[in-house]
Amino acid sequence: MTTSIxxxxxxxxxxxxxxxxxxxxxxxxxxxxxxLAGPYVLNILDPDLxxxxxxxxxxxxxxxxxxxxxxxxxxxxxxxxxxxxxxxCIPGIFEGFTIAFxxxxxxxxSFIEGGILGFILAAVSPAVVVPQMLEFMEKRIGTNKxxxxxxxxxxxIDDVFAITLFSTFLGLYSGNHVNIGIEIFKIPISILLGxxxxxxxxxxxxxxxxxxxxxxxKKVALILGSAILLTVIESALKNKIEIAGLLGVMTIGFILxxxxxxxxxxxxxxxxxxxxxxxxFLFVLVGSQVxxxxxxxxxxxxxxxxFIGLLGRSLGVLVSTLGTNLxxxxxxxxxxxxxPKATVxxxxxxxxxxxxxxxxxxxxxxxxxxxLVTAPLGAVFIKLSSNVLLEKENINDVNVKAV
Numbered sequence: 001m002t003t004s005i006x007x008x009x010x011x012x013x014x015x016x017x018x019x020x021x022x023x024x025x026x027x028x029x030x031x032x033x034x035x036l037a038g039p040y041v042l043n044i045l046d047p048d049l050x051x052x053x054x055x056x057x058x059x060x061x062x063x064x065x066x067x068x069x070x071x072x073x074x075x076x077x078x079x080x081x082x083x084x085x086x087x088x089c090i091p092g093i094f095e096g097f098t099i100a101f102x103x104x105x106x107x108x109x110s111f112i113e114g115g116i117l118g119f120i121l122a123a124v125s126p127a128v129v130v131p132q133m134l135e136f137m138e139k140r141i142g143t144n145k146x147x148x149x150x151x152x153x154x155x156x157i158d159d160v161f162a163i164t165l166f167s168t169f170l171g172l173y174s175g176n177h178v179n180i181g182i183e184i185f186k187i188p189i190s191i192l193l194g195x196x197x198x199x200x201x202x203x204x205x206x207x208x209x210x211x212x213x214x215x216x217x218k219k220v221a222l223i224l225g226s227a228i229l230l231t232v233i234e235s236a237l238k239n240k241i242e243i244a245g246l247l248g249v250m251t252i253g254f255i256l257x258x259x260x261x262x263x264x265x266x267x268x269x270x271x272x273x274x275x276x277x278x279x280x281f282l283f284v285l286v287g288s289q290v291x292x293x294x295x296x297x298x299x300x301x302x303x304x305x306x307f308i309g310l311l312g313r314s315l316g317v318l319v320s321t322l323g324t325n326l327x328x329x330x331x332x333x334x335x336x337x338x339x340p341k342a343t344v345x346x347x348x349x350x351x352x353x354x355x356x357x358x359x360x361x362x363x364x365x366x367x368x369x370x371x372l373v374t375a376p377l378g379a380v381f382i383k384l385s386s387n388v389l390l391e392k393e394n395i396n397d398v399n400v401k402a403v
Contacts, residue, residue, distance in 0.1 A: 004046040012280035025379040027283045034287020053285045060282035062227045069253020070268040080146040087154025089161045091316035096122035098312025115169035117363045123162035123344035126155045142390035151337050160244045194244030198251025201226045206259040220270045289346040295372045298365035306370050333389040340378030341370045
């Protein structure tokens, strides 16, 4: 395993550098490295490393979400709160039900099978989106209207809606008695529990840091450990009650920034340094989950389903921006930013097949294909389009009209 880790770090940094030099996102290079090094191509990663891949990816995602929370101020959130809430559910619902319908025509699925596929694909990937939005916030790109904050906040909740509706359709298919109204009602409860958990942990950290003198490095360890435990509790309670753990992780950072801003800014720099290592693990291991052979089985029909689903998602993004002061260029950018898929699709794409659903092999193939197509293309177009579609804010600019 140590050899695999060494190769990941060395080659990950090299691929990151190489792609950055040719003006492409570094994460794209690491994703491609993961595909090549993974068990489905060159198979040079140790199987023991792949066994703990999900845990390593989760820790890396927690690091970048904590960093995101430490960068979102109350004023930023107040400006975009209602728009971010719409982004968290409307695009995913549009995409999921669009795929549910067209799957009956293109793939010969039942509507319920289409819904299972639709809400596997409907989840946007915070792993791909969040790092780029943080970069835009640091460079003040699109921040005059809070666009990176909208997408940051929206993408952290988007998965909650997608996974809940996926579970609902899965229950309907298996014949279990599922009360759709109750399942939908669970979503805001999950969001509130996630926020509440983050607030409690954040306030506990604030109290501890004020009462005791603790080095910043140890503070980072305490925060990271607490955030990981939050996601562990989320997993343990999943069959009883849903908690939006990733939203809770971001909330921890938000509370720290609100209550102890000077400390939060120093901690943010620490998490930035940790991200140099964490992003290699995240993107290389996400890439290693992609089975190109399975993706090929999806064929042109699979690509068509994914493409039509993205059109549905784009319409949902457009609906979410109604009533805001975003211009058409900025709305198009938001559509592009909501394209990438990776994390959720890799995690739950194989569940229907494991449960013996006859169409499970097709569902898995399309889920894998969606990662292979949307993660790299989304990452590239987010970076390239930001220069054309978004304004770079002058640091000396005063308040602008809120979204």
